[in-house]
Structures are given as C-alpha cells and as structure tokens.
C-alpha cells in the first residue's frame with residue numbers, strides 16, 4: 538500500500554472550553570472520494586477548517602505527503618497542494634467568469650512576477666482557461682459571474698480552487714441549494730475531478746454520498762464514530778442510531 542496523501546492523528550479543536558473535535562485519526566489515499574457526514578453540530582466544518590488550514594488544531598498532528606503541517610499558515614496550504622471550496626459561494630459577482638479564475642491564478646502566483654511580461658499574462662489566461670474547461674464552464678467564460686445559475690457558480694468556485702492544481706481538494710457542501718438536475722451535474726463533475734486528485738467533501742445528501750464516495754467518515758459530537766465504505770456505514774449500528782430521528786434522509 539502506498540503512503541497516504543494526508544494523515545491526521547488525534548486531531549482535536551477546542552473553542553474556549555468547548556470541544557468541537559476530539560481524537561480524530563484518519564488517513565487519506567490518493568484519487569479517492571471521501572465524504573464526511575454527521576448530524577448538525579457534529580464537527581464537520583471544524584474538521585474541514587482544520588484540514589484546510591483555516592483553523593489550527595488544538596491537539597494532534599497532520600502530515601501531508603509526509604510533511605508535518607504544524608505551524609503552516611493557511612495561504613501555504615494551497616501551495617503545498619491542498620485547496621478548498623466554501624459552503625457559501627465565494628466569487629466576484631461583477632467580474633466575468635474567466636476574470637474570476639484569472640484573478641485567483643494571479644493571487645496564487647508569486648507576487649513578484651505577475652506583471653513581468655506579456656508571456657506571464659498569457660500563462661495566467663491559459664491556466665484560467667484550463668480550470669474552466671475542467672469544470673465545463675468554457676462556454677460561459679465571458680459571462681458576468683453574477684448571471685450564472687447557482688450550480689454554475691459552484692462549479693466556478695471549484696475552478697478557482699483548481700488553479701492551485703491541488704492534489705487534495707476539499708469541497709464544503711458542493712451541492713448545497715441545488716435541485717436534482719444541478720446536483721447530478723455536480724456529481725458528474727466530482728467524479729471526473731476525482732480521477733486525478735483526492736477529494737474530501739462534507740455533504741448532507743445521503744443518497745448522493747452513498748453513490749459517490751469510496752469511503753465515509755461519520756462524526757458525532759466531535760468524535761469519529763465510523764470510518765468505512767458506503768456498505769459498512771449503512772449497516773453500522775451506531776451510525777443508524779445517531780441518524781435515527783434526524784432529518785438528513787439517512788435510510
């Protein structure tokens with residue numbers, strides 16, 4: 538078995554006296570889709586925020602490709618190969634779709650050579666075009682971002698994350714607010730992206746998770762209560778007990 542892309546050990550996070558995440562140990566192999574699920578307040582966002590460098594963990598260690606991430610500032614995460622999308626669409630509404638991605642590509646590059654020469658600009662344009670192609674938005678490149686449909690805005694957000702060429706892509710509720718058709722398109726996109734990188738997602742749509750994920754982690758009260766493939770998770774008695782009476786559609 539090859540070394541995991543990301544390995545976390547005994548990760549915890551406190552907010553004052555409140556323990557939002559405790560003792561989570563897991564490792565993630567390359568080119569797999571892993572979903573993180575759990576009832577409201579289970580610690581999913583906190584886990585994501587820790588994995589993407591938004592919040593430092595209070596306890597535990599994280600290693601990415603064998604490198605200890607302790608003390609790594611958030612902006613370095615993308616350079617190391619970890620990028621994320623957010624739960625709330627996070628784009629510049631007045632810029633064009635292409636400009637949104639190019640600005641991200643510009644921000645990602647070394648600030649010293651951005652305006653160096655024409656070739657550097659062409660490179661940024663090419664990078665933006667490749668990211669848009671990867672999410673199927675080439676045909677909307679010149680549209681003003683605010684006029685995109687919700688599903689396309691979420692795809693644009695993913696394109697923005699892709700300019701860093703991440704090996705690990707964290708998606709926070711990528712289908713939030715989507716109807717069945719847009720959800721189907723997003724699933725197809727995630728499947729396509731997963732062929733070339735590792736994907737971790739937080740989602741509430743259980744049917745989607747069971748169909749899409751190679752592996753599912755279940756958090757409850759900040760603890761990892763189950764870790765397995767969709768079949769194992771579906772038949773796990775503790776998971777069933779936790780979801781009983783929840784409105785997450787688990788069945």
Ligand SMILES: Nc1ncnc2c1ncn2[C@@H]1O[C@H](COP(=O)(O)OP(=O)(O)OP(=O)(O)O)[C@@H](O)[C@H]1O
Pocket residue numbers: 552555556557575576577578579580581582583584
């Ligand atoms: N910045 C913070 N300060 C204090 N408490 C926090 C903070 N962020 C999260 N919490 C608490 O930590 C717990 C876990 O929250 P978190 O948002 O990680 O859960 P979640 O599983 O993502 O929930 P949801 O499904 O509702 O988004 C909750 O009780 C929440 O109130």
